[in-house]
Amino acid sequence: MEPLASKIRPKKLDEFVGQEHLVGKDKPLAIAIEQGHIFSFILWGPPGVGKTTLARIYARSLNADYHELSAVSAGKDDIRQIVDSSSKGSGTLLGPKILFLDEIHRFNKAQQDFLLPYVESGRLVLIGATTENPSFEVIPALLSRCRVFVLEELSGDNIKEIIKNTGYKIKKDATDWLIEMSGGDARQAIAMIENTISLYKEINIENFKNTLQSKFLRYDKRGDEHYNTISAFIKSMRASQVDPTLYYLSRMIVSGEDPKFIARRMVIFASEDIGLAQPTALVVANEVFKAVETIGYPECGINLAHGAAYLAQAKKDRSAYEAFRMAQEDVLKYGNLPIPLNLRNASTKLMKDLDYGKGYDKYTDKSLMPDKLKNKKYLRSKGSNNK
Secondary structure, eight states, X not given: OOOHHHHTOOOSGGGOXXXXXXXXXXXXXXXXXXXTOOOOEEEEOOTTSSHHHHHHHHHHHTTOEEEEEETTTOOHHHHHHHHTSSSOSSSBTTBOEEEEEETGGGSOHHHHHHHHHHHHHTSOEEEEEESSOHHHHSOHXXXXXXXXXXOOOOOHHHHHHHHHHTOOXXXXXXXXXXXXXXXXXXXXXXXXXXXXXXXXXXXXXXXXHHHHHTSSSOOOSSSHHHHHXXXXXXXXXXXXXXXXXXXXXXXXXXXXXXXXXXXHHHHHHIIIIIGGGOTHHHHHHHHHHHHHHHHOTTTHHHHHHHHHHHHHHXXXXXXXXXXXXXXXXXXXXXXXXXXXXXXXXXXXXXXXXXTTTTTOOTTOOSOOSOGGGTTOOOOOOTTSSOO
16 A cells, blocks of 8 residues: 555645745756756755655656665665666666665765766766765765755644645644644654554544554654754763763664764764863774764664763863864954964065064964964863963
8 A cells, every 4th residue: 555655745846845945936946847957966954854755856857767775775786786777877768867865874985985986977867865964974076066955844834734735634733733743844744644544543633642652762863852862962971971871872772863973973072071181082982983884783882882981981171172162252253363473484585574484483482372362361271281
């Protein structure tokens, strides 16, 4: 039986709900679809906001030879098979060859390197979909060959329209509850309707709640639970409490949180909260991140637990982080203050004549700050000479 989400999925742009900044009149994706522009792009946004639907609508508008893969399970052989399939390259009778790669952030560097030449040569038009910042997750060479479109969480009105499109009559109070529960994720709202109908035959708030409770560990990777759990994890490490640290880590792992997201926050924590008190913490956090990239789930959960326990028990010192923020404030406040002449690089005779580099002393105790900030002190750590 065809899933409800598949039944009501829009096939044309005028049926699509939401993302008006991309598909509204004279907006970039609308123009590309209407005029048949061929190019690779990445759709970055939260779950259930229309990334797959937009990819399919775009491919249909080009009469493309269209293929879908999930980066979670796909590999180099899958890409090779698509490239070598009957219609070779772009410009065939079937139109360009488009690869929609869902969760592109799950492709490792080697897999992305393998994909790059096909995109570069035009043998594949790539549409990537990701919930993570592509600046961190997509290699620069591949990212430079793609436009990035940022999709937004669907509004309450968008979700209401999508609920209406399911064809089920739902009372206002139940609709309002469903909109709130979905958190801007249309897929979640549609699945809730489908599951409730399957279990209870009748749609109302009580049955919605019973359906929700029957689901295992609801965890929206974009919604409040995502942010609340990572916040609790970080604050537990900050408080040097290992047990809650491991508990909140386990919640994220069991719920399928991207391990690289967790590891990245640990790397930040190592410098922000531990800093100069235990510099090796950054080394450990970076090694955990590398292990996560290399191993993946489920085994990398052990590496995350090892690193998290270490960071939680480490001594804490935020002085370097706080000093950095203070320095940033002065940069924003005062702009590009003149750099002292003795610190300037005298690379030409004219610069030397203007006293660039004059009086430079490698080991001076005199302030090297711009004149306006000569007496400013940022770092206030125990190991610093600044009092």
